[in-house]
Amino acid sequence: MRTLVKDLLGSNVPRPGVLVQGWVRTRRDAKGFSFLEINDGSCLRNLQAVVDAATPGAEALPRCTTGASVSVWGDLVASPARGQPWELRATRLELIGPADATYPLQKKGHSLEFLRTIAHLRPRSNLFGAVFRTRSRLAQAVHEFFQSRDFIWVHTPIITASDCEGAGELFRVTTLKGHPGERPEDDFFGRPTYLTVSGQLEAEALACALGRVYTFGPTFRAENSNTARHAAEFWMIEPEMAFCDLEGDMDLAEAFLKAMARHMLETGGEDLGLFERFVDKDLRARLEFVVERPFVRISYEEAIRILQQSGRSFEFPPEFGQNLQSEHERYLTEEHFKAPTTVFNYPRTIKPFYMRLNDDGRTVRAMDVLVPGIGEVIGGAQREERLEVLRDNLRFHGLSEEAYQWYLDLRRYGTVPHAGFGVGFERLLMFLTGMGNIRDVIPFPRTPGHAEF
Structure with missing residues (x-):
């Protein structure tokens, strides 16, 4: 069953075997693994999912671009990174809906006037x-x-x-x-x-x-x-x-x-x-x-x-x-x-x-x-x-x-x-x-x- 990002970020204990579904805000690639910032609309913050290259479904990572929708199964564990208490160690990744290069909400500032023209996004x-x-x-x-x-x-x-x-x-x-x-x-x-x-x-x-x-x-x-x-x-x-x-x-x-x-x-x-x-x-x-x-x-x-x-x-x-x-x-x-x-x-x-x-x-x-x-x-x-x-x-x-x-x-x-x-x-x-x-x-x-x- 899907778990909301706000509930995971507010958790007091690690949680194994959770499912997160949302939209990719950013993806960063490192040697052998990738970081996906996922937001499901339940709160302001994103949840970082760490996807190893050997994770089932990891072959879809190149298409997990900003705006794409994904399902990620994994274990909620304490994050070593500063500023975030938890991260999701992925055990399975599924790309639900890709977003092509025309996706207008890239990681930069947008004016309110521009955002009104894409009220659906x-x-x-x-x-x-x-x-x-x-x-x-x-x-x-x-x-x-x-x-x-x-x-x-x-x-x-x-x-x-x-x-x-x-x-x-x-x-x-x-x-x-x-x-x-x-x-x-x-x-x-x-x-x-x-x-x-x-x-x-x-x-x-x-x-x-x-x-x-x-x-x-x-x-x-x-x-x-x-x-x-x-x-x-x-x-x-x-x-x-x-x-x-x-x-x-x-x-x-x-x-x-x-x-x-x-x-x-x-x-x-x-x-x-x-x-x-x-x-x-x-x-x-x-x-x-x-x-x-x-x-x-x-x-x-x-x-x-x-x-x-x-x-x-x-x-x-x-x-x-x-x-x-x-x-x-x-x-x-x-x-x-x-x-x-x-x-x-x-x-x-x-x-x-x-x-x-x-x-x-x-x-x-x-x-x-x-x-x-x-x-x-x-x-x-x-x-x-x-x-x-x-x-x-x-x-x-x-x-x-x-x-x-x-x-x-x-x-x-x-x-x-x-x-x-x-x-x-x-x-x-x-x-x-x-x-x-x-x-x-x-x-x-x-x-x-x-x-x-």
């Missing part, structure tokens, strides 16, 4: 192996966080007829061919449908029956933006809580972010070490900063005043009624407060229709969590639970009341205060790994003009 590199192992561990940590707090994981639709954000940046789902005479009701679902940008509205319905729920799945946004922080397909985590206000929402968001940073510090291991050495030397300090520091909470109006009085010349001058830009968010967290910062009570005009209107009539109970090095990682709000106010919000944002009848029903039948937030899984990964581009924390990124693989 980049997981074999040290960096992207670490990224995708981290992605897996973090996904599990997300579930553990919410399950330990009695949240129920729910699955909301990927195909929807609702524009949650009201921004119109949706991918259309249709079976219509564009023939003359086709009508919307002739489409597959009998009405216009889209790929979802959020499962929030449906999560609200489930929260109003189950109390505490969360979604964790793919979402889509047809935003023609080619920045390092935007992708057309991404994963969202969206908790929703009945009988909860904005204060409780901010408490949960802060606890969640601290828990994810703590998880990375405690379980990141050698992958975290690689990110520190080659991606962001300040990563560990920033994660510790988030875990240890209490979050600052300020109103949007106060944030604007601080920015305007900072004496800084921003590319986008801060003004009430405008969204905070990344430069504003980073100034608040990195220079002014020197702490993670939650900004709340945003202007009604720049936030979606479902956010609860404050008594001043011009702001809503929205909040964004900002962290050093990244800016916004979480956005949320208390939802508008009052039927007539929600109707007015729909009119204010130019949306059809008819399209949201089922959503209005939640306010007719046993309405309760409720709140929730959304966090882009990829942006969270960027924060926890130091990776600077969203294209590098998702295996096969979808961005404007690019849907390869």
Whole structure:
């Protein structure tokens, strides 16, 4: 039975008769034997296999080049070489799949831009192996966080007829061919449908029956933006809580972010070490900063005043009624407060229709969590639970009341205060790994003009 490299390298005792299967990183030949560095993706490090010329299957050694897949049977023994506790003394070698001279991941540095062009092979590199192992561990940590707090994981639709954000940046789902005479009701679902940008509205319905729920799945946004922080397909985590206000929402968001940073510090291991050495030397300090520091909470109006009085010349001058830009968010967290910062009570005009209107009539109970090095990682709000106010919000944002009848029903039948937030899984990964581009924390990124693989 195959044994993982990570288990062998973590062994406390020699182990006879093991089987290792993986890909050759390098081969070095000496007189009468060869050294194969084998990686199976289970960890960052390679296992060295020593293959004697008399070993059954050794005739395949010349073809065991970088990128080739192999099976090696042998005995795990203490290694005399510095820097590695164990090596595999091979008793049998089998070449599974050779790799010819065009294999692009040779033993040298490759740019991130180049590696994006070979997304089907980049997981074999040290960096992207670490990224995708981290992605897996973090996904599990997300579930553990919410399950330990009695949240129920729910699955909301990927195909929807609702524009949650009201921004119109949706991918259309249709079976219509564009023939003359086709009508919307002739489409597959009998009405216009889209790929979802959020499962929030449906999560609200489930929260109003189950109390505490969360979604964790793919979402889509047809935003023609080619920045390092935007992708057309991404994963969202969206908790929703009945009988909860904005204060409780901010408490949960802060606890969640601290828990994810703590998880990375405690379980990141050698992958975290690689990110520190080659991606962001300040990563560990920033994660510790988030875990240890209490979050600052300020109103949007106060944030604007601080920015305007900072004496800084921003590319986008801060003004009430405008969204905070990344430069504003980073100034608040990195220079002014020197702490993670939650900004709340945003202007009604720049936030979606479902956010609860404050008594001043011009702001809503929205909040964004900002962290050093990244800016916004979480956005949320208390939802508008009052039927007539929600109707007015729909009119204010130019949306059809008819399209949201089922959503209005939640306010007719046993309405309760409720709140929730959304966090882009990829942006969270960027924060926890130091990776600077969203294209590098998702295996096969979808961005404007690019849907390869």
